[in-house]
Amino acid sequence: MAMESLQLELLRFLKSEGATELVIEDWDLAWLRALAFPDEPLPCPACFLDGRIERLVPLPIDSQLAAVRCEACEATFEFPA
Numbered sequence: 001m002a003m004e005s006l007q008l009e010l011l012r013f014l015k016s017e018g019a020t021e022l023v024i025e026d027w028d029l030a031w032l033r034a035l036a037f038p039d040e041p042l043p044c045p046a047c048f049l050d051g052r053i054e055r056l057v058p059l060p061i062d063s064q065l066a067a068v069r070c071e072a073c074e075a076t077f078e079f080p081a
Contacts, residue, residue, distance in 0.1 A: 002066055002081055006040045007031060009079040017049055045077075051081035 010031075014024050030053055036042040041055030047070060054072035061067075065081040 002079070003035070005079040005081075006066070006068065006077070009077050011054075013077065014045045014049070015046075019045075019049060023049070037058060042068070044073060046073050046075040048072065 011028075014040065014070070016029060019027070027043060027045060027048050030040075031049065033039040034042045041053060044056050046055045047054040052072070054070050056068040058069055059067040060068055061075070061081050064081055065078045067076055067078045069076045
Protein backbone atom coordinates (compact mmCIF):
# COMPACT_ATOMS: atom_id res chain seq x y z
CA MET A 1 0.00 0.00 0.00
CA ALA A 2 2.78 2.47 0.83
CA MET A 3 4.41 2.00 -2.58
CA GLU A 4 1.08 2.71 -4.27
CA SER A 5 0.68 5.88 -2.19
CA LEU A 6 4.20 6.94 -3.08
CA GLN A 7 3.62 6.30 -6.78
CA LEU A 8 0.41 8.36 -6.72
CA GLU A 9 2.17 11.24 -4.97
CA LEU A 10 5.02 11.21 -7.49
CA LEU A 11 2.58 11.10 -10.42
CA ARG A 12 0.68 14.00 -8.85
CA PHE A 13 3.96 15.94 -8.72
CA LEU A 14 4.72 15.24 -12.39
CA LYS A 15 1.25 16.40 -13.44
CA SER A 16 1.44 19.54 -11.28
CA GLU A 17 4.74 20.42 -12.98
CA GLY A 18 3.12 20.14 -16.42
CA ALA A 19 4.70 16.86 -17.52
CA THR A 20 3.34 15.56 -20.81
CA GLU A 21 1.69 12.15 -21.05
CA LEU A 22 4.78 10.84 -22.84
CA VAL A 23 7.05 11.96 -19.99
CA ILE A 24 4.68 10.44 -17.44
CA GLU A 25 4.65 7.15 -19.37
CA ASP A 26 8.47 7.15 -19.51
CA TRP A 27 8.69 7.88 -15.77
CA ASP A 28 6.20 5.07 -15.09
CA LEU A 29 8.40 2.64 -17.05
CA ALA A 30 11.40 3.69 -14.95
CA TRP A 31 9.28 3.17 -11.81
CA LEU A 32 8.24 -0.32 -12.90
CA ARG A 33 11.85 -1.19 -13.79
CA ALA A 34 12.95 -0.09 -10.31
CA LEU A 35 10.33 -2.32 -8.71
CA ALA A 36 11.37 -5.28 -10.84
CA PHE A 37 15.13 -4.80 -10.39
CA PRO A 38 16.17 -3.78 -6.85
CA ASP A 39 19.49 -2.25 -8.02
CA GLU A 40 17.63 0.26 -10.21
CA PRO A 41 16.79 3.56 -8.48
CA LEU A 42 13.25 4.59 -7.66
CA PRO A 43 13.20 7.60 -9.99
CA CYS A 44 12.94 11.12 -8.59
CA PRO A 45 10.26 12.90 -10.65
CA ALA A 46 11.94 16.31 -10.28
CA CYS A 47 15.22 15.01 -11.71
CA PHE A 48 13.35 13.01 -14.35
CA LEU A 49 11.88 16.26 -15.65
CA ASP A 50 15.48 17.45 -16.07
CA GLY A 51 16.34 14.34 -18.06
CA ARG A 52 18.09 12.41 -15.27
CA ILE A 53 17.23 9.31 -13.26
CA GLU A 54 18.26 9.82 -9.65
CA ARG A 55 17.55 7.66 -6.60
CA LEU A 56 14.84 8.32 -4.02
CA VAL A 57 15.77 7.08 -0.55
CA PRO A 58 13.36 6.52 2.35
CA LEU A 59 13.34 8.82 5.36
CA PRO A 60 12.24 7.83 8.87
CA ILE A 61 8.47 7.47 9.20
CA ASP A 62 6.86 10.25 11.24
CA SER A 63 3.39 9.36 12.61
CA GLN A 64 1.03 8.69 9.67
CA LEU A 65 3.35 9.95 6.94
CA ALA A 66 6.28 8.36 5.17
CA ALA A 67 8.71 10.30 3.01
CA VAL A 68 11.47 9.87 0.44
CA ARG A 69 14.24 12.26 -0.53
CA CYS A 70 16.24 12.46 -3.73
CA GLU A 71 19.96 11.85 -3.30
CA ALA A 72 20.77 14.38 -6.03
CA CYS A 73 18.35 17.33 -5.82
CA GLU A 74 17.19 16.71 -2.23
CA ALA A 75 13.51 17.10 -3.15
CA THR A 76 11.33 15.46 -0.50
CA PHE A 77 8.01 13.74 -1.15
CA GLU A 78 5.60 12.78 1.67
CA PHE A 79 2.86 10.19 1.34
CA PRO A 80 0.53 8.17 3.60
CA ALA A 81 2.37 5.30 5.29
